[in-house]
Amino acid sequence: MSATDQTDTGGAALRIEGLKFRHAGGGPGWLIDVASLRLGAGEQMLLTAPSGAGKSTLLQLIAGLMDPQEGTVEVAGQEVHALRGAARDAFRGRRIGMIFQTFQLLNGFTALENVELAMMLGGIGAGERRGRAAELLRQLGIERPEAEPERLSVGQQQRVAVARALACGPKLVLADEPTASLDPETAAGAMDVIQESCRAAGAALLCVSHDPAMGARFARRERLGGGVRAAAGV
Amino acid sequence: MTDLTLVRKSLLARLPSTVVTVLTVGVAVALLLLLLSMREAGRQSFQRGTGDMHILVSADASPLASVLNSVFYAAAPARALRMDIYEKIAEDPRLEYAIPVQQGDNFRGFPTMATVPAFFEKFRPEAGANGRGFRLRAGAFMKDTFDVVLGAGVAEATGAKVGDKLVITHGAGRGTPKVEGMSPEEADMHVHDEFPYVIAGILEPTGSAHDRAVFISLDSTWIIHADERRHADARAAGRPAESVPEPTKENLRPEEKLITGVYIRVKTREGSEGSPAIGAVFDQLRRDVRLTVARPSREIDRLLEIIGNIDRILIAIAAVVLVSSAISIALALYNSMEQRRRQIAVLRVLGASKRRVFGLVMTESAILGLLGAGVGAAAAALGTGVVVAELQRRTGLVVDPTLEVRAFVAVAMGAVVLACLAGVLPAVMAYRTTVQRGLRAVG
Numbered sequence: 026m027s028a029t030d031q032t033d034t035g036g037a038a039l040r041i042e043g044l045k046f047r048h049a050g051g052g053p054g055w056l057i058d059v060a061s062l063r064l065g066a067g068e069q070m071l072l073t074a075p076s077g078a079g080k081s082t083l084l085q086l087i088a089g090l091m092d093p094q095e096g097t098v099e100v101a102g103q104e105v106h107a108l109r110g111a112a113r114d115a116f117r118g119r120r121i122g123m124i125f126q127t128f129q130l131l132n133g134f135t136a137l138e139n140v141e142l143a144m145m146l147g148g149i150g151a152g153e154r155r156g157r158a159a160e161l162l163r164q165l166g167i168e169r170p171e172a173e174p175e176r177l178s179v180g181q182q183q184r185v186a187v188a189r190a191l192a193c194g195p196k197l198v199l200a201d202e203p204t205a206s207l208d209p210e211t212a213a214g215a216m217d218v219i220q221e222s223c224r225a226a227g228a229a230l231l232c233v234s235h236d237p238a239m240g241a242r243f244a245r246r247e248r249l250g251g252g253v254r255a256a257a258g259v
Numbered sequence: 260m261t262d263l264t265l266v267r268k269s270l271l272a273r274l275p276s277t278v279v280t281v282l283t284v285g286v287a288v289a290l291l292l293l294l295l296s297m298r299e300a301g302r303q304s305f306q307r308g309t310g311d312m313h314i315l316v317s318a319d320a321s322p323l324a325s326v327l328n329s330v331f332y333a334a335a336p337a338r339a340l341r342m343d344i345y346e347k348i349a350e351d352p353r354l355e356y357a358i359p360v361q362q363g364d365n366f367r368g369f370p371t372m373a374t375v376p377a378f379f380e381k382f383r384p385e386a387g388a389n390g391r392g393f394r395l396r397a398g399a400f401m402k403d404t405f406d407v408v409l410g411a412g413v414a415e416a417t418g419a420k421v422g423d424k425l426v427i428t429h430g431a432g433r434g435t436p437k438v439e440g441m442s443p444e445e446a447d448m449h450v451h452d453e454f455p456y457v458i459a460g461i462l463e464p465t466g467s468a469h470d471r472a473v474f475i476s477l478d479s480t481w482i483i484h485a486d487e488r489r490h491a492d493a494r495a496a497g498r499p500a501e502s503v504p505e506p507t508k509e510n511l512r513p514e515e516k517l518i519t520g521v522y523i524r525v526k527t528r529e530g531s532e533g534s535p536a537i538g539a540v541f542d543q544l545r546r547d548v549r550l551t552v553a554r555p556s557r558e559i560d561r562l563l564e565i566i567g568n569i570d571r572i573l574i575a576i577a578a579v580v581l582v583s584s585a586i587s588i589a590l591a592l593y594n595s596m597e598q599r600r601r602q603i604a605v606l607r608v609l610g611a612s613k614r615r616v617f618g619l620v621m622t623e624s625a626i627l628g629l630l631g632a633g634v635g636a637a638a639a640a641l642g643t644g645v646v647v648a649e650l651q652r653r654t655g656l657v658v659d660p661t662l663e664v665r666a667f668v669a670v671a672m673g674a675v676v677l678a679c680l681a682g683v684l685p686a687v688m689a690y691r692t693t694v695q696r697g698l699r700a701v702g
Contacts, residue, residue, distance in 0.1 A: 081695075082695075085694060085695065088608070090607065090608070090693075090694045090695075091695070110612060110613070110614070111612035111614060111615070114607070114610050114611060114612040114613075114615075115610055115612070117608070117610050118609055118610015118611075119610065123608050125698065129601065129604075129605050129608075129698060131602055131605060132272070133268045133269075133271070133272045134268060138260060138264075141260045142260060142265075142606075142609065143609045143610075145260050145261070146606065146609040146610035146611050147609070147610050148610075151260075151261070154260065189609075193610075
């Protein structure tokens with residue numbers, strides 16, 4: 026078993042220790058300063074913070090898209106930043122799903138292809154991709170998987186984005202302001218889909234949002250404070 | 260879905276830009292392939308086309324014009340020589356042959372070559388001592404005065420068969436010599452329908468300009484033109500047409516027996532092309548100021564030298580066009596990068612490595628080059644056909660273009676390599692695209 030395949034199946038989906046980050050030339054203080062944070066397998070947590078507090082940066086650090094100056098991030102037992110280059114990217118593709126505020130679905134690709142693409146990059150064999158993607162979209166209630174996302178309703182687009190995030194059976198789903206561009210009714214529906222889908226897939230969900238109304242949906246809530254220091258409890 | 264699917268979708272998403280870029284590369288590749296294939300074929304065709312003659316005598320303005328007109332049928336020779344000049348030349352015992360020819364008329368645009376039986380018996384249209392002579396595909400060589408033998412190209416183009424009758428038209432369509440008593444328009448339009456010819460034979464292809472010639476006897480053309488001239492003279496003098504004596508071989512006057520050239524071969528040792536006598540005969544003939552004396556092989560070398568300089572320039576231009584097409588690939592990809600940052604960021608989030616993203620852009624670039632090479636090869640194949648036909652129509656040059664596989668592969672590979680080089684900068688941009696920058700919504 027390679028290093029990238031190591032997973033802590035019985036333990037935390039996410040473990041952060043002493044994570045510190047600031048942009049180059051970004052001043053003396055830390056933008057991200059998380060002393061310790063643990064998210065159990067299948068657990069769901071809301072992380073709130075005002076705009077500009079570094080929520081998205083934290084998610085990118087967790088996903089291994091950025092390197093911290095200090096600290097460690099473990100996803101499913103694998104220290105993300107210990108992996109280099111393509112190995113880290115492959116790990117991200119397989120173990121971490123991401124959902125964005127504006128969905129970030131690819132134009133020119135059908136809903137099915139958007140999901141298949143994630144599976145291809147996540148290393149799922151060509152033979153099983155189409156069937157799995159179609160089934161996933163069916164489960165999420167996508168009526169026209171062969172349609173391009175821009176021809177689908179906003180709610181359906183959100184579901185395709187969720188399907189893509191769950192395509193490779195991730196241990197952790199990172200949702201970045203997933204409802205910020207939706208009206209309250211659609212937002213509620215979208216959050217239902219995200220939370221239920223993650224629950225069904227057994228994936229932990231870390232949702233960042235500045236929307237206080239989201240609080241009621243999560244049993245566990247933490248606040249990333251002031252852009253200088255955050256200490257989320259274990 | 261594969262990485263190629265991503266590349267294909269990316270190219271299709273920018274279809275107009277993709278098409279323009281591919282066409283730009285295609286034009287450059289076509290130009291290069293066309294020039295490379297035509298260059299060697301043209302050279303061979305010219306060298307082959309002069310046949311085994313050593314010297315050409317005419318009254319043309321220059322030796323090169325004389326060769327182009329009298330051997331390649333580029334235009335009707337502008338001036339004529341009297342037969343007695345030929346007879347004097349032919350007395351030289353150093354000559355293997357001296358064959359009189361006269362050009363100036365045409366059959367459906369194909370130039371006539373009026374000559375004597377020795378043209379078929381002695382002159383070899385393929386260069387070199389071992390070149391093949393004329394061979395018949397059908398029928399026989401000329402026996403009667405108004406027999407005609409068709410070059411292979413003429414028979415093919417017109418569908419004419421042995422035994423068919425045809426009439427020739429005055430003028431070769433270009434640079435028609437003057438006919439006394441007729442306006443140039445009348446002369447050009449004048450059909451010699453009072454003197455029909457019978458097709459006696461059809462030649463096998465020789466790969467030379469003679470394939471598009473219509474061979475008639477000197478006697479016949481003299482009779483036709485003597486008849487014309489005598490009637491014109493009678494009209495000018497106010498005499499009735501009935502008073503004009505019908506021209507025959509026997510009653511032709513010396514001034515009615517005109518030729519436009521003499522094909523000459525000097526005697527050489529068997530199997531040899533060279534002889535000191537060639538230079539001596541050449542120098543002796545040049546002393547006669549009435550004559551334009553050419554050594555066809557030298558004139559063709561001179562012509563090829565001129566063409567060689569031009570085709571080097573053309574090939575350089577084509578290479579520059581290919582390089583600029585590579586720049587257009589770079590620009591197309593560079594311009595698309597801004598729109599594709601989001602796509603690249605999404606691919607990165609989904610697990611694509613930077614190297615894979617780099618590879619995708621490079622593949623896209625290589626495919627543009629490959630498509631361009633394909634389009635170029637197809638265009639070159641079509642273009643070659645057009646150029647060959649046009650060259651044959653305008654100059655009589657029968658070109659058989661061939662392109663070595665190696666040259667084709669080199670040009671196609673060159674296009675792909677240049678396209679890849681053009682893709683490096685956009686690929687590096689893609690490689691360096693950060694997810695933060697790509698996904699602006701991620702704050």
